[in-house]
Amino acid sequence: MKRRVIVRPLDSPLAAPALIHYHTRRAMKRRTLVGIVVALLLLGVMVAVAASILHGGLSSRAKPTRIETVIARYARHLAIPANARLTQNPVLASTEDLRDARLHFADHCAICHGNDGSGETMIGGGLYPKPPDLRLPQTQNLTDGELYWIIENGVRFTGMPAFASGGGHGGTQDSWKLVHFIRHLPHLTAAERIEMERYNPKGPNDQEEEQRGIGLGGCGGHGFRSRK
Numbered sequence: 001m002k003r004r005v006i007v008r009p010l011d012s013p014l015a016a017p018a019l020i021h022y023h024t025r026r027a028m029k030r031r032t033l034v035g036i037v038v039a040l041l042l043l044g045v046m047v048a049v050a051a052s053i054l055h056g057g058l059s060s061r062a063k064p065t066r067i068e069t070v071i072a073r074y075a076r077h078l079a080i081p082a083n084a085r086l087t088q089n090p091v092l093a094s095t096e097d098l099r100d101a102r103l104h105f106a107d108h109c110a111i112c113h114g115n116d117g118s119g120e121t122m123i124g125g126g127l128y129p130k131p132p133d134l135r136l137p138q139t140q141n142l143t144d145g146e147l148y149w150i151i152e153n154g155v156r157f158t159g160m161p162a163f164a165s166g167g168g169h170g171g172t173q174d175s176w177k178l179v180h181f182i183r184h185l186p187h188l189t190a191a192e193r194i195e196m197e198r199y200n201p202k203g204p205n206d207q208e209e210e211q212r213g214i215g216l217g218g219c220g221g222h223g224f225r226s227r228k
């Protein structure tokens with residue numbers, strides 16, 4: 001920076017304005033420099049985020065990057081109102097309610113999440129982001145209210161639909177029952193899973209295959225059932 005030194009006797013009437021002018025210009029230059037550095041940093045962050053989102057040519061076959069997952073989950077956390085998050089499950093889980101929820105899950109949710117909640121289905125694997133394994137802590141650590149909110153409202157920009165107004169879904173009670181079932185998923189028994197398979201939506205081809213005995217017991221068809 002070129003410093004222009006202005007020598008004037010201090011008692012000169014011109015000295016004070018000249019000094020003010022000099023300092024103002026210096027402050028302005030520094031501010032411009034800080035502005036440029038901040039703009040460059042912001043641009044860098046934007047390029048990194050864009051590269052992170054656009055990877056894989058926007059194909060749904062790609063897996064979200066770690067940073068995208070962290071940002072998306074945090075954004076979803078912020079989007080769920082605190083009072084919704086803290087709502088307690090009003091439905092007591094009777095054996096009958098649990099069975100209802102399990103068969104409901106087989107009918108409406110397993111197409112993406114799999115009967116066992118692993119998310120390993122053809123449809124699930126083709127989504128971006130993929131449905132997470134509902135048995136793992138990242139889901140199990142969500143509150144009942146949060147799980148309920150997600151089922152009722154869905155998650156925008158993902159394949160997770162809102163079931164609040166879904167014709168065949170039933171009412172809010174059904175969503176609360178599903179919350180109980182999600183808690184039960186880590187302990188799902190083989191017998192329960194086999195029963196669920198009978199309630200998985202099937203097209204005429206699947207039914208025909210089953211009748212001819214060439215069904216793969218939950219592995220074939222169009223991934224309506226868990227691959228496991």
Ligand code: HEC
Pocket residue numbers: 076105108109110111112113127128129130131132134138139140147150151155158159160161163178182
């Ligand atoms: C068309 C596919 C699809 C269907 C059908 C579907 N889901 Fe999802 N679900 C997803 C996807 C994708 C996500 C991941 C959303 C995200 O990343 O925030 C998800 C996320 C969730 C989550 C949050 C888990 C977590 O840890 O973030 C819950 C709970 C859930 N689904 C429950 C259900 C229930 C219950 C049903 C049935 C009533 C259902 N889903 C039906 C695709 C689906």
